[in-house]
Amino acid sequence: MSAPLLAIEDLHVAMGPxxxxxxxxxxxxxxxxxAVLGSNGVGKTTLMRAVSGIYRARRGSISFDGQPITNLxxxxxxxxxxxxxxxxxxxxxxxxxxxxxxxxxxDVGLGELDRVxxxxxxxxxxxxxxxxxxxxxxxxxxxxxxxxxxxxxLLLLDEPSLGxxxxxxxxxxxxxERIRAEGVSILLVEQNARAALRIADHxxxxxxxxxxxxxxxxxxxxxxxxxxxxLGGHVH
Amino acid sequence: xxxxxxLQQLAIGLSLGMTYALMAxxxxxxxxxxxxxxxxxxxxxxxxxxxxxxxISAVAPPIVAVIFGALAVGALAGFSLERLAFKPFxxxxxxxxxxxxxxxxxxxxxxxxxxIVVREALEIxxxxxxxxxxxxxxxxxxxxxxPVILVxxxxxxxxxxxxxxxxxQYLLTRTRxxxxxxxxxxxxxxxxxxxxxxxxxxxxxxxxxxxMGAAAGILMGLYYGAIFPAMGFVPGIKAxxxxxxxxxxxxxxAVVCALILGVAESMATTFVSSGWSDMVAYxxxxxxxxxxxxxLFGARRERV
Ligand SMILES: Nc1ncnc2c1ncn2[C@@H]1O[C@H](COP(=O)(O)OP(=O)(O)OP(=O)(O)O)[C@@H](O)[C@H]1O
Ligand SMILES: [Mg+2]
Numbered sequence: 001m002s003a004p005l006l007a008i009e010d011l012h013v014a015m016g017p018x019x020x021x022x023x024x025x026x027x028x029x030x031x032x033x034x035a036v037l038g039s040n041g042v043g044k045t046t047l048m049r050a051v052s053g054i055y056r057a058r059r060g061s062i063s064f065d066g067q068p069i070t071n072l073x074x075x076x077x078x079x080x081x082x083x084x085x086x087x088x089x090x091x092x093x094x095x096x097x098x099x100x101x102x103x104x105x106x107d108v109g110l111g112e113l114d115r116v117x118x119x120x121x122x123x124x125x126x127x128x129x130x131x132x133x134x135x136x137x138x139x140x141x142x143x144x145x146x147x148x149x150x151x152x153x154l155l156l157l158d159e160p161s162l163g164x165x166x167x168x169x170x171x172x173x174x175x176x177e178r179i180r181a182e183g184v185s186i187l188l189v190e191q192n193a194r195a196a197l198r199i200a201d202h203x204x205x206x207x208x209x210x211x212x213x214x215x216x217x218x219x220x221x222x223x224x225x226x227x228x229x230x231l232g233g234h235v236h
Numbered sequence: 237x238x239x240x241x242x243l244q245q246l247a248i249g250l251s252l253g254m255t256y257a258l259m260a261x262x263x264x265x266x267x268x269x270x271x272x273x274x275x276x277x278x279x280x281x282x283x284x285x286x287x288x289x290x291x292i293s294a295v296a297p298p299i300v301a302v303i304f305g306a307l308a309v310g311a312l313a314g315f316s317l318e319r320l321a322f323k324p325f326x327x328x329x330x331x332x333x334x335x336x337x338x339x340x341x342x343x344x345x346x347x348x349x350x351x352i353v354v355r356e357a358l359e360i361x362x363x364x365x366x367x368x369x370x371x372x373x374x375x376x377x378x379x380x381x382x383p384v385i386l387v388x389x390x391x392x393x394x395x396x397x398x399x400x401x402x403x404x405q406y407l408l409t410r411t412r413x414x415x416x417x418x419x420x421x422x423x424x425x426x427x428x429x430x431x432x433x434x435x436x437x438x439x440x441x442x443x444x445x446x447x448m449g450a451a452a453g454i455l456m457g458l459y460y461g462a463i464f465p466a467m468g469f470v471p472g473i474k475a476x477x478x479x480x481x482x483x484x485x486x487x488x489x490a491v492v493c494a495l496i497l498g499v500a501e502s503m504a505t506t507f508v509s510s511g512w513s514d515m516v517a518y519x520x521x522x523x524x525x526x527x528x529x530x531x532l533f534g535a536r537r538e539r540v
Contacts, residue, residue, distance in 0.1 A: 054428055078431030090426035092419050103419050106431045146430060 003066060005030045005154055005185050006051070006082075011060035013043075013050045020046045022209040023060065028154065028202075033176065033186040035196040035217065037230055038206035044189040045087045047206070048158045051187075052084045053077040065153065079107065083152035087159055087189075089143040093132030097123055097142060100131050104146030112149050119175065120145045137168035144175065148184075155179060157188045161195065173199055193230035197221045205230075240383035245502045251390040253498020254397040255459075258452035259475035260482070260490040261404060262445030268485035269421040269441045272343045276317055276351040277449050278472025282465060284310050284450025285457035286358060292373055299373060303454055310450025311443045318442040321346040323435075358465035366462040375458045389459040396455060400448055401491060407444070417441050421485075470514065477521045483531025493532060 004027035013021040020043050028034045038044050049055045051062055053074035061070045064082050092100050101113060101123070117124040120141045126134065131142055140160055147155055157176065161169040173195050180186050190196035197203055197217045204214035205226065213225070220226050259281060266274045287309035288302045297305070325342045375389035407414040416437045419427045427434050452471065457463045475490075478497055482489025497520060501513045508515075524532065 052429065054425070073433070074428040075431045075433045078429070084429055086425075086429050090423055090429055092422045092426055094422045095415075095418060099415060099418075103415055103427075103430045103432070150431065 002030065004028055005065060006187065007061075007063045008047075008051065009061045009063075011047070011050060011062065012058040013046055013055050014058045015046075015055075019058070020209050021050065024206075024209070024211055026204055026211060026214070028185055028187050031180070031183065031185055032201040033180050033188060033199055035188045035190055035193075035200035035203040036206055037190060037193045037196060037203060037226075039191065039229075042206045043209040044206055045158055046209075048084060048086070048156050048187075048189055051077075051156060052082065052086075078150065081151065081153040082156070083147035083150050083154070084156035084158065085140075085143045085147045085160060086156075087162070089139050091131045091139055091142050091146065093130065095131060096128055097131050097134070098127040100142055100146050101127075101149055104149035106150060108150050110149075112151055116145045116148050119148070119178065137164050137171075140164060140168075140172060141175075144172075144179075148179065152184055154185045154187065157186060159189055159191060161190065161192045169195065191230075193226065197226075241506075242503075243384050245506065246499060247384050247386055247390065249499030249502030250495060251386070251393055251498070252502055253495035254393045255452055255456055256471065256474045256478055256498055257491045257494035258393075258397050258400065258448055258455070259471050260478040260494045261400060261487055262448035262452075263472075263475045264479045264482070264485060264487050264490040265404070265417075265441060265445040265448075267479060268487070269417060269438060270322065270339075270343075271485075272322070272340050273347075273476070274317070274442075274445075275344065275347040275472075276321065276354065277445075277475065278468030279351045279354040280310055280313050280317070280446045280449035280468070281453035281456075281471055282358065282468035283313050283354065284453030285463045285467060286362065286465075287450065288454035288457055289362075289367060289369065289463050292369060296370075299375075299458070302373070302458075303451065306450045306454035307447045310447040310453075313450065314442040314444075314446025315439060317347070317350060317446065318439050321350045322438070322442070326438075355465050355468075362465065364465055366464045369457060369461050369463065371461075373458055374461045375455075376461070387459075389455070393455055393459065396451060397491075400451070401487075404444070404448075404487065413437070413440055417444075473514075474517050477517045477524075480521060481524045481528075481532050483533055486531065486533065489531055489533050 006028040008024055008026040011021055011024040012019060024047055036044055046055060050057055053072050057070050061068060063069060064080060069077050069080065092103065101116065102110065105112065122138055123142055123145055131139065134142060144160065160172050164172065169192065176186060176188065177199050188196055188200065197220060200217040202214065203217045203220045205212045259277065263274065263277050284306040287306045291297060291302050291305045322343050325339050325346065375392050376387040379386050379388060408418055416432045417440065419430065419432055420434050420437045424434055453468065474497060478494035479490045481493035497517060501516045504513050504516050
């Protein structure tokens with residue numbers, strides 16, 4: 001097998017004196033969807049932010065497309081084609097939908113605009129509207145669309161289904177599969193384990209700043225520990 | 237028929253307001269992006285004026301070159317100010333830190349420190365008394381329009397302020413760097429996710445804002461013919477008041493309020509001696525804070 005697109009080795013991340021990630025090991029093979037599951041506060045967002053260069057690694061390494069990106073500034077990581085639709089969406093709420101997409105395009109420009117709007121027709125109808133006035137689902141779509149404007153090779157999605165109605169969640173998961181079908185590899189953080197395991201190729205479960213177990217998604221779906229902890233009482 | 241006296245005062249007030257506006261634009265731009273008050277903005281104004289003075293006494297270039305010289309010094313001063321007084325306090329470890337309270341308080345003091353050092357340094361170098369500019373550089377040739385008498389400087393100031401405002405609006409809405417400035421202002425963490433170099437964007441903001449401050453300084457020097465190390469203090473306060481009245485982070489709001497302030501001050505000299513006209517600004521500030529805590533134009537807090 002060829003080297004993975006993203007390889008995280010023994011990653012330690014600390015906030016001040018407090019260490020939050022204690023040696024995370026994770027790989028995203030080219031062309032795959034990898035899901036990271038875990039309950040609140042285990043460090044999923046911290047992991048995603050470290051990969052995007054928002055947080056610094058105290059120890060360990062991250063490599064993307066064969067080159068080390070550990071502690072590279074965030075904007076340089078974006079320029080390499082590693083994009084993230086972050087937790088909390090982080091869209092520019094005072095700016096128009098169009099301006100958000102233009103900013104998303106950055107150095108790449110607006111070449112992707114038509115294709116992205118084809119995937120997210122709701123945004124096309126609201127280009128001049130303030131991003132802050134979009135509904136939650138629309139904001140999530142804008143957040144993903146904005147990242148796609150850069151023509152990423154790897155897309156990080158941090159809880160894209162958070163706070164959305166089941167119908168919109170299904171729509172978003174469909175979109176994730178379509179994005180992968182266009183050749184974008186995906187690292188997906190989710191608490192909606194059932195939906196995530198359905199579309200993922202590989203999955204990892206995080207607990208307390210570590211990867212507890214990982215493997216092919218199909219295998220994790222049938223793992224009794226997963227079923228009990230993450231699929232149990234949930235009806236999605 | 238309006239008494240020509242009031243027309244005259246109105247014209248003077250608008251001209252005065254325009255210079256406050258020039259200051260307020262840079263002030264508000266920096267506030268909008270970092271959410272911090274840049275106490276050294278008044279000294280940038282002073283530096284712009286002294287840059288002009290030095291140029292004029294050394295090489296006596298044409299007036300356009302004097303203004304460009306002041307702009308260059310303003311750009312350099314803005315860059316250095318950001319590196320010295322703001323950057324050291326910006327540790328981006330979490331989303332809150334860029335606009336955090338700690339950052340706000342420490343940069344309040346550090347920019348105040350820079351402003352004191354600059355003012356004292358200028359006093360050591362040039363002395364604290366007023367220096368006058370050569371007469372043929374001054375922009376105060378009278379121009380008569382009907383019953384009102386203006387000077388050439390009024391038109392120059394108006395023209396420069398309008399050009400800067402339009403130019404800035406173009407920059408902020410039509411150019412990549414302007415969009416980046418607004419993006420950092422709106423959501424600094426979000427800006428990182430779209431690949432904006434936030435550090436460079438902040439420097440650019442300081443450079444642009446400081447160039448405007450320096451331009452205001454040299455224009456006012458040429459207008460009044462006098463330059464001294466403490467000259468930036470009062471305009472700095474006026475710009476601050478205009479910014480607060482305009483709603484803190486609205487540039488058009490600050491410009492309108494700067495004009496209101498200028499007109500109110502010039503009208504006030506009808507009733508009180510001109511030494512007291514500065515009180516108008518303080519009164520406006522207090523009234524705004526009490527009755528319009530979100531600025532005169534309501535709660536719409538659109539940044540930059
Ligand atoms: N900037 C920070 N400063 C201090 N502690 C932090 C910071 N960011 C995260 N933490 C802590 O790190 C731990 C992991 O947080 P993180 O946001 O990564 O969790 P998460 O797995 O994404 O949770 P959730 O599912 O609720 O989003 C938490 O205990 C959190 O309080
Ligand atoms: Mg999270």
